[in-house]
Amino acid sequence: MPQDLTGDVTERQLLQSIVEVARHIYAAAASSVFMVNADIGELIFAAVSGSGEKSLVGTRFPADTGIAGWVVQSCQPVIADDVAETDQFARDAARSTGFVPRTIMAAPLIADGECIGVLEVLDRYSQAPAPGRELHDMELLGLLATQAALGLTLLRERERAERHLDRMDSLVARWSGRMPTGSVDPLAVTLLAASVDVLERQWRMP
Amino acid sequence: MDVTMPPWRQGRRSHFPGLPAWSMPAVAARSELFGISAFPHIDPDWAWAGADGDGVRIGLVDSGVDGTHELVAPIAHSWQVSEDDSGQPRVEECDPVDSAGHGTACAGIIRDLAPRAEVSSIRVLTDGKFGSGAALIAGLEHAIDYGFDVINLSLSTTRPQFRLHLSHLADRAYFRRCVLVVSAHNLPVESYPWTFSSVISVASHDEADAMTYHYNPSPPVDFHARGARVPVPRPGGGLVRSTGNSFAAPHITGICALILSKHPWLTPFQLKSVLYHCAANVRR
Numbered sequence: 001m002p003q004d005l006t007g008d009v010t011e012r013q014l015l016q017s018i019v020e021v022a023r024h025i026y027a028a029a030a031s032s033v034f035m036v037n038a039d040i041g042e043l044i045f046a047a048v049s050g051s052g053e054k055s056l057v058g059t060r061f062p063a064d065t066g067i068a069g070w071v072v073q074s075c076q077p078v079i080a081d082d083v084a085e086t087d088q089f090a091r092d093a094a095r096s097t098g099f100v101p102r103t104i105m106a107a108p109l110i111a112d113g114e115c116i117g118v119l120e121v122l123d124r125y126s127q128a129p130a131p132g133r134e135l136h137d138m139e140l141l142g143l144l145a146t147q148a149a150l151g152l153t154l155l156r157e158r159e160r161a162e163r164h165l166d167r168m169d170s171l172v173a174r175w176s177g178r179m180p181t182g183s184v185d186p187l188a189v190t191l192l193a194a195s196v197d198v199l200e201r202q203w204r205m206p
Numbered sequence: 207m208d209v210t211m212p213p214w215r216q217g218r219r220s221h222f223p224g225l226p227a228w229s230m231p232a233v234a235a236r237s238e239l240f241g242i243s244a245f246p247h248i249d250p251d252w253a254w255a256g257a258d259g260d261g262v263r264i265g266l267v268d269s270g271v272d273g274t275h276e277l278v279a280p281i282a283h284s285w286q287v288s289e290d291d292s293g294q295p296r297v298e299e300c301d302p303v304d305s306a307g308h309g310t311a312c313a314g315i316i317r318d319l320a321p322r323a324e325v326s327s328i329r330v331l332t333d334g335k336f337g338s339g340a341a342l343i344a345g346l347e348h349a350i351d352y353g354f355d356v357i358n359l360s361l362s363t364t365r366p367q368f369r370l371h372l373s374h375l376a377d378r379a380y381f382r383r384c385v386l387v388v389s390a391h392n393l394p395v396e397s398y399p400w401t402f403s404s405v406i407s408v409a410s411h412d413e414a415d416a417m418t419y420h421y422n423p424s425p426p427v428d429f430h431a432r433g434a435r436v437p438v439p440r441p442g443g444g445l446v447r448s449t450g451n452s453f454a455a456p457h458i459t460g461i462c463a464l465i466l467s468k469h470p471w472l473t474p475f476q477l478k479s480v481l482y483h484c485a486a487n488v489r490r
Contacts (some may be wrong), residue, residue, distance in 0.1 A: 043333075051287040064331050070269060070306040073338050075395055078308075081435065097438050106361050113364030113395055134434045136411050142393050180400035 009157050011046065019049040019099055022121050025144070026137070029101065032062070033109075036104040036116050043068055043118065044175050050122075051099050067106045077107035077138045077145070079182075105203035107141040109149040116152065119145045120138045213238050213423035215329035240423040248443035248483040250417075254464035259320025259471065262463040266316070267345050268309030269363065270329035272441040273302025278313045278325075280425075285348060287341040295344035303326055304441045310440035311448055312358060312456040317458025319416060326354070329477055330361065339363035343371055348377045358459040360389040360452035361385060362397035367456055370399045376404040378472070385474050389455035390427045401426045408455040410434060416457060421485035429481065431457035 015033050023031035030050035034043040042060045064071050067080060081103045101122035109117035121141060124130075176193065177185055214262025239452050263282070273281040284302040287295045304310045313325055330345035332338050349357045357379065363372070376399050379386050386405040392396050400407045407426060411419070419431040433454030440446045458481070465480055466472060472480065483487055 064269075065305050066307065069331065070308045073269070073306075074308075074452060075364075076360075076389070076391065076450060077393070078452065080307075080440075080451075081447040083446055084444060092323070093398065104221065108393070109391060110395055113397070130413070131435070135410060138391070138449060191258055 011152065014148075014151050015047040016049070018119065018144070019047045019153075022048040022119060022144055025140070026121050027127055028121045029126045030099070031119070031121045033120070034118045036063060036072055036118075038063075038114075043072070045160035046117070067104055068120065071106045071108050071118045072115045075108045075110055077105070077142050077183070078202065079103070079105045079134055079138055082154055086175075088162075105137060107138070107145040109145050111149045111153040111156075114150065116149065117147060119148060207392065213240055214425055216424065227360070233358055235335075238362045238423060242488055244488070245479070246481060247490065248480055250306050250484045252305065253480050254461065254468060257320075257464040259323030259460070259463040259467045262323045262355045264316060264320075264323050264459060264463055265328055265349040266313055266325060266358045267328045267330055267342070267349055267357060267359045268312055269306035269331040270300075270304040270309050271302050271325070271327035272304045272315045272439075273327075275310055275314070275441065276441040276444060277439040277445075278310055278317055281327055282324045283326040284329075285327070285345070287331075287332065287345045295340045296329040297328070297344055297348045300329065305329075306331055308360070308429050308452065310441050311436075311446075311453060312360065312459075314396040314439035315416075315417045315436065315453060315456035316460045319391035319457065323460075323463040323467070326352075339365045339368045340350050340485070341373065343368060346372075346375055350375060350382065350384050353382065354384055356385045356387060356459050356462045358387050358456055359399070360455055362388070362391055362395075362400055364395055364397045368379065372399045372401060373404075375399070376402045380404045380474050383474060387455050387459045387462060387475060389453075392451050393486065398427040406458060406481070408451070410449075410451050410460045415460065416487050419458060419461070419481075420487045421482050429458055429485065430454065431461075432455075 019031040019033050026048065030048060032048040033046050035046045037044055043063050043065045045057055045059050046059060048054060050160055062067055067078060071078060083102055103123055105121040105124060107119050108115040109119060119141065132133065231472050239338065270286065271281050271284070273279055273284065278297055280485060281302040284300055286300040287297055288309045290296040309329070313327070314325065316325060328345040328349050330341045342363055376386060386399065388400040388405045389409050390400050390409040392409065399405055407428050409427045409430050410435035411430040413432060416432050419429050419479045422430055423429060431454040434449045436446045436449070436453045437445050438448050438453065459477060461481070462477060465477060
């Protein structure tokens with residue numbers, strides 16, 4: 001199990017499930033997923049299934065290098081086959097999985113029109129090569145990545161709603177805590193009445 | 207004439223249920239029948255027989271190009287989009303290097319088809335900090351100002367606020383006779399400029415011949431070109447086989463370079479018409 005504890009457990013479970021499914025669908029040697037941190041321009045290695053160094057989960061890479069960098073910028077899936085050990089693509093993949101692949105397939109996870117992550121499948125059909133299926137393989141990975149992104153989006157919306165609720169609960173509790181201490185500042189009462197008025201007006205409006 | 211609804215009137219198919227039908231998945235071209243009214247005498251022989259791209263200047267807006275690769279060199283000019291002190295994108299000259307390996311692959315495809323075309327690189331790949339849409343527009347605007355005959359673009363943006371600026375750029379390019387060849391998006395994302403009528407948009411087929419391409423009668427993608435198992439140069443030397451719509455567009459760019467080297471005064475609408483006439487499924 002990954003030792004990185006920086007992410008929410010539920011999101012980590014979803015990400016792990018994503019790479020497990022991708023690896024099994026393609027009978028691949030490994031599958032990994034990177035999440036984009038747009039604020040600092042980095043990709044964060046988030047989960048791996050198959051031949052991979054789980055201790056590397058949580059490491060970071062620049063978001064403009066290698067196949068993953070291209071996928072982030074273009075929001076397009078891509079396949080590179082016959083990758084050699086000296087290849088930049090292979091080195092990039094090796095940094096996250098610990099082994100050098102011969103084929104790399106990568107697709108973007110897209111939410112709100114932005115790339116929020118990259119899903120990679122390494123050495124697909126590792127037991128029985130299947131040339132001639134590239135366009136189909138890529139389309140299927142695109143479907144998987146789309147579904148994964150929808151799942152992540154739902155999770156994040158739920159987390160945002162929970163944080164918002166927590167903040168509101170906290171505000172209400174602090175306000176209520178002032179009530180028994182005698183007279184309350186009339187301005188505070190006026191502001192509270194105004195905010196209640198605004199909320200009720202919003203509910204009444206079509 | 208067939209009275210059933212023609213492909214250009216059928217509306218865009220939804221490839222991903224529940225999501226916008228803007229995508230053009232990279233699948234083999236469907237063998238739809240459609241009516242054709244052809245000009246006489248326009249065929250591959252007229253269009254590009256004996257041509258090698260000489261005299262045609264191509265701008266590659268991408269991740270940069272490895273100028274040392276033997277299958278790609280020489281690169282005539284090389285620029286990159288960086289960020290100035292106020293956080294705005296700025297175009298500056300740079301060494302021909304490729305951070306992602308993609309631009310080198312595209313340059314190799316173009317060079318293979320049109321060996322004597324002049325190829326330049328405009329690197330617009332950013333680390334995401336100051337916005338890839340802004341960088342794309344800055345790089346594309348520079349390429350259009352510079353006046354390349356053909357500009358290859360495998361990138362797009364989804365931001366509505368960039369759409370207007372991009373459509374102005376696409377119109378400007380069209381009127382200046384800078385032909386924009388853009389790879390289509392194959393995921394359910396509405397993005398630009400590949401969806402504009404003023405560009406030549408390209409998706410993939412999986413046939414092996416580099417010079418074979420098909421006209422697509424269902425908008426918005428114009429043509430399907432080779433995009434599967436394409437042998438391409440990679441940074442540092444050697445070849446790798448790659449698959450994706452972004453490798454189909456350079457095939458059309460290379461073919462445009464061949465046509466323009468033989469018929470340099472073609473307008474963009476004439477050039478698209480020549481491409482149409484020489485498409486494998488139109489010539490049948």
